[in-house]
Structure formats: structure tokens, C-alpha cells
Amino acid sequence: MAVPEAVATALRLVDEDGLDSLTMRRLAAALDVQVGTLYRHFATKQTLLAAMAEEMLAGCAGPLPDGLTWREQITELAGRLRMALLRHRDGAWVYAGTHSVGPNTLSYTDTLVGVLRETCPSPEAATRTALAIVHFIVGHTLEEQAAQALAETELPAALTLLHAALDPGTYPNLAAAEATLTSTDFVGHFAHGLNLIIKGLAGE
Amino acid sequence: MAVPEAVATALRLVDEDGLDSLTMRRLAAALDVQVGTLYRHFATKQTLLAAMAEEMLAGCAGPLPDGLTWREQITELAGRLRMALLRHRDGAWVYAGTHSVGPNTLSYTDTLVGVLRETCPSPEAATRTALAIVHFIVGHTLEEQAAQALAETELPAALTLLHAALDPGTYPNLAAAEATLTSTDFVGHFAHGLNLIIKGLAGE
DNA sequence: CCTATTAAATGAACATCGTTCATAAAATCG
DNA sequence: CGATTTTATGAACGATGTTCATTTAATAGG
Numbered sequence: 001m002a003v004p005e006a007v008a009t010a011l012r013l014v015d016e017d018g019l020d021s022l023t024m025r026r027l028a029a030a031l032d033v034q035v036g037t038l039y040r041h042f043a044t045k046q047t048l049l050a051a052m053a054e055e056m057l058a059g060c061a062g063p064l065p066d067g068l069t070w071r072e073q074i075t076e077l078a079g080r081l082r083m084a085l086l087r088h089r090d091g092a093w094v095y096a097g098t099h100s101v102g103p104n105t106l107s108y109t110d111t112l113v114g115v116l117r118e119t120c121p122s123p124e125a126a127t128r129t130a131l132a133i134v135h136f137i138v139g140h141t142l143e144e145q146a147a148q149a150l151a152e153t154e155l156p157a158a159l160t161l162l163h164a165a166l167d168p169g170t171y172p173n174l175a176a177a178e179a180t181l182t183s184t185d186f187v188g189h190f191a192h193g194l195n196l197i198i199k200g201l202a203g204e
Numbered sequence: 205m206a207v208p209e210a211v212a213t214a215l216r217l218v219d220e221d222g223l224d225s226l227t228m229r230r231l232a233a234a235l236d237v238q239v240g241t242l243y244r245h246f247a248t249k250q251t252l253l254a255a256m257a258e259e260m261l262a263g264c265a266g267p268l269p270d271g272l273t274w275r276e277q278i279t280e281l282a283g284r285l286r287m288a289l290l291r292h293r294d295g296a297w298v299y300a301g302t303h304s305v306g307p308n309t310l311s312y313t314d315t316l317v318g319v320l321r322e323t324c325p326s327p328e329a330a331t332r333t334a335l336a337i338v339h340f341i342v343g344h345t346l347e348e349q350a351a352q353a354l355a356e357t358e359l360p361a362a363l364t365l366l367h368a369a370l371d372p373g374t375y376p377n378l379a380a381a382e383a384t385l386t387s388t389d390f391v392g393h394f395a396h397g398l399n400l401i402i403k404g405l406a407g408e
Numbered sequence: 409c410c411t412a413t414t415a416a417a418t419g420a421a422c423a424t425c426g427t428t429c430a431t432a433a434a435a436t437c438g
Numbered sequence: 439c440g441a442t443t444t445t446a447t448g449a450a451c452g453a454t455g456t457t458c459a460t461t462t463a464a465t466a467g468g
Contacts, residue, residue: 001416023454025454033418034419035418035419035456036420037417041416044455044456101366101369106375109381110378111377113378123381123384125396126377128384128392128396131344131347134343135342135343136343137343139340139341139342142300142343146303165305165310170314172314173314173321173330176317177313177330189336193336193339196401196405197397197400199403200400200404205445229424229425237447238446239426240427243428244445244446245445248427
């Protein structure tokens with residue numbers, strides 16, 4: 001049983017049936033192996049999930065196209081991480097629940113900090129900005145995929161439930177926000193939030 | 205068995221032993237009740253967690269002090285949400301894993317959008333900005349509490365592991381970032397990220 | 409080629425988990 | 439007081455992460 005194959009299979013199982021359905025037993029069955037065998041290669045299920053998170057980030061730190069402004073470089077890198085998390089079902093959840101120190105994760109952060117050092121007044125500011133960007137991406141993607149998970153069957157019910165709770169008398173601002181809140185234009189939401197951060201960076 | 209008491213007890217159990225230790229059986233035992241009884245009040249464990257998330261946000265939308273600039277109002281509201289999540293062990297995780305539409309959650313978002321409407325050019329921009337701020341807070345607090353969880357025993361090991369992986373040849377920027385990355389000044393990190401967003405808002 | 413040593417896979421088991429349900433107790437109310 | 443509804447019980451079901459003694463396969467040395 002090869003470790004990289006096991007990780008790839010685990011990601012495939014998550015894509016097919018969601019993260020709660022990823023079970024050590026099911027993974028073992030998909031690999032034609034007994035459950036105990038997995039524990040010779042992964043000390044714990046958390047270790048497996050960390051390896052999956054690391055694998056998801058493959059390619060995210062690849063070379064940036066020439067001639068990009070630093071703003072465009074940040075947008076490109078942020079978009080890559082978002083897409084990497086979106087590429088697999090519950091990907092943001094897997095990523096948020098682990099803390100990989102593998103080469104993909106490290107080189108992504110290294111690249112992002114490198115771009116930010118061109119603009120930020122100090123390495124500390126660049127690092128803190130990188131953290132803020134990643135945290136925004138994780139939070140945003142977590143919610144985007146939560147909406148995707150609901151979309152399967154229960155989104156309409158959730159939306160009418162929300163709409164019923166939105167009394168314009170008690171929540172005047174939410175009434176004005178409802179259209180945007182319930183919108184599925186996550187690309188737009190993401191761009192808006194990221195541009196806020198980038199604009200804030202310009203003042204440094 | 206009263207529902208609010210059950211939610212409060214569940215939060216207390218999480219504070220004492222962490223979220224993985226919150227079990228329907230353990231909660232039932234703490235309430236001097238059988239397991240099945242819980243399912244008469246909470247259709248599922250997810251329902252319980254949503255009620256806990258809603259409870260955590262109590263007071264977050266309370267009236268803002270007079271005389272605050274909109275910048276200060278945003279800082280105050282964001283700080284309240286962060287503190288609400290930090291107040292309970294694994295609070296960010298509970299919050300991120302649920303989607304409450306209770307009054308605490310709704311009025312918090314309503315208040316935040318309300319403040320942002322003073323500054324943003326449209327209700328849509330205000331709503332998207334509110335989303336971005338909340339997503340940043342969730343991502344940030346998730347990592348802050350992950351560090352807290354590690355701090356119990358395994359933080360030193362994790363840090364030396366990270367340090368060993370940080371070859372300055374392959375990750376030149378991470379080498380410069382290590383001090384900040386491994387810092388525990390989460391207050392500073394949070395303020396930096398939030399100020400970035402607020403500064404970006406000024407350009408609108 | 410055979411053997412000794414190491415690595416890997418097996419299969420069964422353990423404690424625990426979320427959830428369900430028929431039954432029994434308790435509370436409510438006409 | 440008796441009938442009806444609400445709440446609690448206790449036992450069970452299937453499934454989960456994890457462990458471990460044992461067996462099987464692979465590897466290396468003479």
C-alpha cells in the first residue's frame with residue numbers, strides 16, 4: 001500500500017460522498033486492504049487529513065506569470081488557494097482542521113509572503129498580512145462550501161427559514177442585505193473582500 | 205430538562221474538556237438524564253451545536269458606546285465577535301460548523317451591516333464587507349484556538365518541527381517570517397488584519 | 409539458494425459514538 | 439378523578455477510531 005495513493009483515494013472518497021463519509025474502514029476497503037494496515041502508514045486519522053490538506057495545495061506555489069503587478073500577484077495567489085480548497089468537496093473544512101508543515105503548504109506561504117514584502121514596510125507586516133489573507137480565504141471558502149453542501153437538497157428550506165426570520169422591523173439592515181446575503185455570487189464576494197485588503201495595503 | 209440549561213451545560217463541558225469530548229451521553233449524564241431524552245429537545249447533535257453557537261453570540265449586538273467613529277464601531281463589533289468565539293474552548297470551531305439563524309446571530313449581522321452602510325456606497329457593498337469581516341474573524345479565531353489547543357502540550361514540538369523544516373535556502377521569505385509566524389501575539393495579528401480591511405474601506 | 413531479519417498486512421477485538429423506539433412515568437387539563 | 443398529552447427511560451443497532459498479537463511477504467547476507 002503506497003501512501004500517496006492512499007491520500008489520493010481518500011480525496012476521491014471525500015469528493016464522492018463528503019467528509020463525514022470518509023472512514024478509515026471505507027478508505028481501507030477502497031484500497032483493498034484491512035483497516036489496521038492504514039495505521040502502519042498514518043498514526044491517526046488526523047495525520048491522514050493533514051496529508052490530504054498538504055496534497056490539496058500542490059501547485060499553488062507554482063511560478064507566477066511575468067509582468068504582474070503586486071496587486072495582481074496577490075489576487076492570483078489568493079485565487080489559487082481558494083480554488084485548491086474548492087476543488088475537493090469539504091476542502092476548506094479539511095484544510096481548516098489540520099496544520100500541515102509539508103512543502104506545498106510551506107512554499108505557498110513563502111511565495112505569498114515574498115510578494116507581500118515588495119509592498120509591506122517590514123517582514124512582520126508582510127507576514128501578518130499573509131496571515132490575514134489566508135484567514136479570509138479559509139473563512140470565505142468554509143462558508144462557500146457550506147452553502148454548496150446545503151444546495152444538495154436543503155438550501156430552499158434554509159432560505160425560506162431565513163426569510164421568515166427577517167422581520168424588517170427588527171432587522172432593518174438585514175432586510176436591505178438579504179439579496180446579497182442569499183446570493184450565490186461567491187466569486188463576487190471573494191473579489192470584494194480581497195480587494196478590500198489589497199486597497200488597505202496600498203496605504204502602507 | 206430545560207433547553208437553555210442544556211445548552212449552557214454543553215458549553216461548560218466543551219470549556220472543560222474540548223469539543224471532541226462533547227458527547228450526547230456525557231451531556232445527558234451532566235444533566236442527570238438519559239441519552240434519549242436529549243433527542244426530544246434536539247433533533248440531532250448538529251442542532252445542539254447550532255444552539256450553542258447562537259448562545260455564544262449573546263450580547264454581541266448590544267448598543268455601541270456613543271461618539272465612536274465608524275472605524276471604531278467596526279473595531280468594537282469585530283472585537284466582540286472575536287471575544288465571543290474565544291470565550292469558549294473551540295468556540296470558533298463550533299461557530300464555523302453551524303449556521304444559526306437565531307436572534308443573536310441575526311442582530312449581530314444586522315448591527316454590523318448597519319454600521320457599514322454609513323461608509324459603503326451601497327447596501328450590497330456593506331453586506332459583502334460584513335461577510336468579509338466575519339470570514340476574516342472566523343479564519344483568524346480558528347487558527348488562534350488551534351494554537352491554544354496545541355499549547356497544552358505539543359506546541360514546543362510543533363515549533364521545533366516547523367523550525368527544522370524552514371530551510372532558509374528553499375524558503376527565504378519564511379525564514380524572515382518565522383518570528384512573526386510563531387508569535388503568540390494574536391491581538392496584534394487580529395488588529396493588523398482588521399485595520400487592513402478598514403483602511404481598504406476608506407477608499408470607497 | 410537458503411536462511412535470518414525486517415517490514416507489512418491480517419483479523420479480531422475494545423470502547424465509544426449518534427440515533428431510534430417501544431415502553432413507562434409524569435404532568436396537564438377538562 | 440380520569441383521560442390525554444408531554445416527557446423520560448432503558449435497551450438496542452450499526453458504525454466509528456484505534457490497538458495488537460499473529461501471520462504473511464519482502465529483503466538482505468553467506
